[in-house]
Each structure stands twice: as C-alpha cells, then as structure tokens.
Amino acid sequence: MNRVGARQAVSSRTRPVLSGLMPSLPVWFHRWGSPPHVYRLADRLRPWLGWIAALLIAGGAFAGLVLAPPDYLQGDSFRIIYVHVPSAYLGMMAYVLMAAAAAVGFVWRIKLGHAVAVSAAPIGASFTFLALVTGGIWGKPTWGTYWEWGDARLMFELILLFLFLGYLALRAAFDDQDKADRVSAILAVVGVINVPIIHYSVEWWSTLHQGPTISKLDSPSITMDMLAPLLVMIVGFTLCFAWLVLNRLQGQIVERERDARWLRQLVTERTR
Secondary structure, eight states: OOOHHHHHHHHHHHHHHHHHTTTOOOOOOOOOOOHHHHHHHHHHHHHHHHHHHHHHHHHHIIIIIIIOOOOOBGGGGGGGGHHHHHHHHHHHHHHHHHHHHHHHHHHHOOOOHHHOOOOOOHHHHHHHHHHHHHHHHHHHHSSSSSSOTHHHHHHHOOOOOOOOHHHHHHHHHSSHHHHHHHHHHHHHHHHTTTHHHHHHHHSSSSOOSOSTTTTTTOOOOOHHHHHHHHHHHHHHHHHHHHHHHHHHHHHHHHHTTTTTTHHHHHHHHOOO
C-alpha cells in the first residue's frame, strides 16, 4: 500500500470515532448554558453550600479568634486576617469568574454566561470593599496608617472595586438588556488584567504589604496553628460566595426567562 492509500485507510478508520466524539462536546457545553438545567442544579446545591459554609465559617472563626495564639509581633491585631484574606481572595476570584462568564456570553452568545457575570459582580464588589475596610483596620496598628496612596496593592485593589462598580453602572445605562450584556462584557474582559497585577504587586514593587505567605506551600510564612483556621475560613467564604452567586443567578434566570414555558411549568408544580 502506498503512502496516500495508508493515509486514506487511517482516515476512514478514525472518521467514525471522531464523528462520535465531536457531537458530544457542544451538547455538554450547551447543557451548562441551559437555564432550566442550571436553575434546577442550583436548587439542589444551594442548601448544601449554605449549611457547609456556615459551619466552616463558624468553626474557622472560633479557631482563629479564640484558639490561635497571638502573633509575636502584631499581637491580637493579626486576627483580622481571618476576614481580610478570604475577602481579598474572593474579590479577585469573583472578577475572574465575572470576566470568564461574560466572555462566554459574548463569544458564544450564551445568555446564561451574562447572567452569571451580573450575579457575581455585586458580590465581588462587596468582598472587595470588605477587603479594603479590613485592610485599613489592620493597617493602622501594623503600619501606622489606615491608607497609603503610594502602596501598589492598595491602589490596584481600589481599581478592582471601581471595575466592579463600573461594570454594574455600565449595565444600568442601557435599557436594552442584550446591548447591556455585550457592552459590559467588553469592560469585564479588559479589566481582568488588573487581577494578576494585584497578585504580583508585592513582588514587582516595594509596598507596605508583606510578601506571599500561604501561597508558599513548601514553607508558608505562618505557623500551622494560625494557618489551619485561615484555610478553613477561605474554604467557608468560597462556599458562601458560591451560595450567594447561585441565589442571585436563579433570580437572573427567572428575570430573563419569565415568559418561558419551562418556568411556568415549574411554578405550577411548586404551587400544587
């Protein structure tokens, strides 16, 4: 068999396999873009996320505020990290989620992507604001000031808050929801460049913030009796964030699908 015939034989053998695999990808992808599927999935997940988040946050807060020893330099003032660090982390994670979901909605025209983005935006803004406030409270006894305009991380964290607020304000400026989705998605995607800048700002510039601590998994700059409650709080805050997003997402789905047959059927089932 010559080389051309061999290639044709291989192609004929692999074509059925590829034809069997390729249809499954868009089906899987579009299933997650299905409002009925996501709404019912959120219904099942929300109670579990809410209760587990509450238990983890309660346990982590008790361990961090009561059981963890005072820091040898900062004393008890360090304990605000159990709120500040998870809030700062979730502010950045929320923006990445918002930008990714907005990009999916913009590129593939999946409206559920925009619904996820607009659901995450106010929650991310709230966590970012909380991070800024708790950072200022922590900064006063630690650095001697609530705010330092020359600190790179503080400034880019403030820009993150403005990006969230700008995204929400831009959406509110349009009466046409489809146009609001498209225009605000561009801002969300462009602004995501701010997230790695926040993360690496302490390495790129001289700032008041200390360098990486828990991200150095081989030798974290914090003892385990302080680190363990912090990790529990991060997981608890993350699950709480997911619970909040799913609550808002269900509201977005109802608003966007209010005339859909499946939603009327669901209402009828629940009112019986």
